[in-house]
Amino acid sequence: MLPEPLSIDEVVPLSPGNVGLAVLGQPIGHSISPLLHHAALNKLAIKECGFSLWHYGRIDIHPDQLGDGLERLKECGYTGLNLTIPHKVKVFDIIENIDQEAVAMGAVNTLFYKSQKWVGYNTDGYGVSKAVSCHLGYQIKDSSVLILGAGGAARAASVQFLREGCRELKILNRSKERMQSLLNLLNDRFGSAEVSGETFDTVDAKHILDRDWLIVNATSSGLNKNDISPFPFDLSLLGKGSAVYDMIYNPSKTKLLEEAECAGLPFANGLHMLVYQAAKALEIWTGREVCSETMLQAALGSLSDEL
Ligand code: NDP
Numbered sequence: 618m619l620p621e622p623l624s625i626d627e628v629v630p631l632s633p634g635n636v637g638l639a640v641l642g643q644p645i646g647h648s649i650s651p652l653l654h655h656a657a658l659n660k661l662a663i664k665e666c667g668f669s670l671w672h673y674g675r676i677d678i679h680p681d682q683l684g685d686g687l688e689r690l691k692e693c694g695y696t697g698l699n700l701t702i703p704h705k706v707k708v709f710d711i712i713e714n715i716d717q718e719a720v721a722m723g724a725v726n727t728l729f730y731k732s733q734k735w736v737g738y739n740t741d742g743y744g745v746s747k748a749v750s751c752h753l754g755y756q757i758k759d760s761s762v763l764i765l766g767a768g769g770a771a772r773a774a775s776v777q778f779l780r781e782g783c784r785e786l787k788i789l790n791r792s793k794e795r796m797q798s799l800l801n802l803l804n805d806r807f808g809s810a811e812v813s814g815e816t817f818d819t820v821d822a823k824h825i826l827d828r829d830w831l832i833v834n835a836t837s838s839g840l841n842k843n844d845i846s847p848f849p850f851d852l853s854l855l856g857k858g859s860a861v862y863d864m865i866y867n868p869s870k871t872k873l874l875e876e877a878e879c880a881g882l883p884f885a886n887g888l889h890m891l892v893y894q895a896a897k898a899l900e901i902w903t904g905r906e907v908c909s910e911t912m913l914q915a916a917l918g919s920l921s922d923e924l
Contacts, residue, residue: 619651622675625686630693631672637695638673638902641686642702645677647840647867649919650699653895656915657907668903680704684711691730697902698728698735699895702837705741705769712737722776723802724769727898738901741770742777744894745833745864752889755831755860758782763825765847766835767795767814770864774833775799779807783831787824788814789849791836817849825850829858832873839863839871846873853880860884866891869920888916 622645631637640650654673662668678686683704690698700708705724709715712728715737719725725737749755762783764771767790779786786803790796793816800814815821832855838847852861861877864887870878877884896909 619649619675622646622677625676625678625682625689628676628689628693634670635694636671637690637693638671638697639676639690639695640699640701641676641678641683641704642700643677643679644840645675645701648675648701649867649916650891650895651675652915652919653892653912654899656911657896657899660908660911661903661905680707683707687711687728687735691735696730697898699898700726700728703768706772708737718742721806722773724772726769726773726894727901729901738898739773740894740897740901741773741890743897744890745774745862746777746781747893748885748887748889749831749862753860753862753883753885755883757831759784761785761787761828761830763787763789763830763832764835765789765833767799768835771835772799772802774835775803776806779803779812785811789817789820790814791817817847820849822850826854827856829856832859832861834863834865834871834873839865839868839873842868844872846871846876848873848876852876852882855880855882863887864890867920888920889913892916
């Protein structure tokens with residue numbers, strides 16, 4: 618059982634010698650990240666006992682509190698943070714030092730306090746790519762990818778897949794503003810690529826159906842068990858070479874994945890993405906090679922009731 622998430626006002630200074638890590642989000646109660654990081658830190662501590670003083674928690678924080686929150690966390694001894702819904706893009710307004718990879722993606726999911734400042738990184742692109750290729754077994758090069766969502770995770774996935782040579786990328790999002798903002802980012806970087814975007818309520822079936830797609834859910838629709846699928850069409854009407862990746866891992870089978878199963882399409886949830894992006898973040902903070910298999914086993918153990 619994980620401790621309940623803290624609010625930012627509940628965070629207190631760590632004892633001397635301790636190092637704080639945390640994931641910041643709202644909502645954050647679904648996150649199992651502390652289990653993954655503690656498993657990997659325990660393994661590192663076998664060889665270097667200092668890592669037994671590293672602790673990873675969950676902090677529930679509203680976007681309006683993020684700037685003050687980062688200041689407070691630094692003062693309390695936190696040096697490594699993950700950002701999740703809805704902070705990955707907003708943080709660009711708050712910190713100045715952002716790694717080139719994260720700038721290219723227009724989203725930050727990892728912060729490291731070094732040389733007296735917070736520095737932003739992105740490990741989501743790496744995580745989703747490795748999960749889709751190694752776990753779902755889907756080849757991105759020359760494929761058509763349909764991203765549901767246009768927030769921080771969708772940004773990272775879109776840039777990553779275009780870099781890896783997907784032939785066509787379509788964004789579907791609920792709000793036009795966020796969809797357009799992602800399209801602008803992609804068009805600036807990948808002018809010649811086949812990139813397009815529509816909103817869920819205006820998308821035309823004839824642009825989607827009867828074709829092979831890798832569908833990637835990067836919306837938060839599905840985090841609650843009763844959420845409906847964010848994909849607005851019957852998945853069985855897609856080409857038979859299609860596959861579905863849902864970044865959500867808790868619950869382990871969203872409505873979208875249930876529908877993929879019924880349609881006979883290969884599918885996977887976001888657990889492996891979670892593991893790969895987490896391992897990369899911990900490598901940034903510790904400067905050590907991190908065992909992703911250790912993280913995966915910890916995650917599987919905690920979700921075994923549902924998987
Ligand atoms: P953001 O808050 O940045 O973006 C959320 C996106 O979801 C927006 O595009 C938003 O659309 C859309 N959305 C929210 N609610 C609904 C709804 N009811 N119906 C349709 N669309 C909706 O979040 P992130 O990009 O950080 O995260 C997105 C998802 O990906 C989350 O579920 C998160 O848990 C998951 N994730 C998983 C990771 C993993 O390692 N497995 C890593 C990163 C993210 P709009 O613009 O209209 O508001």
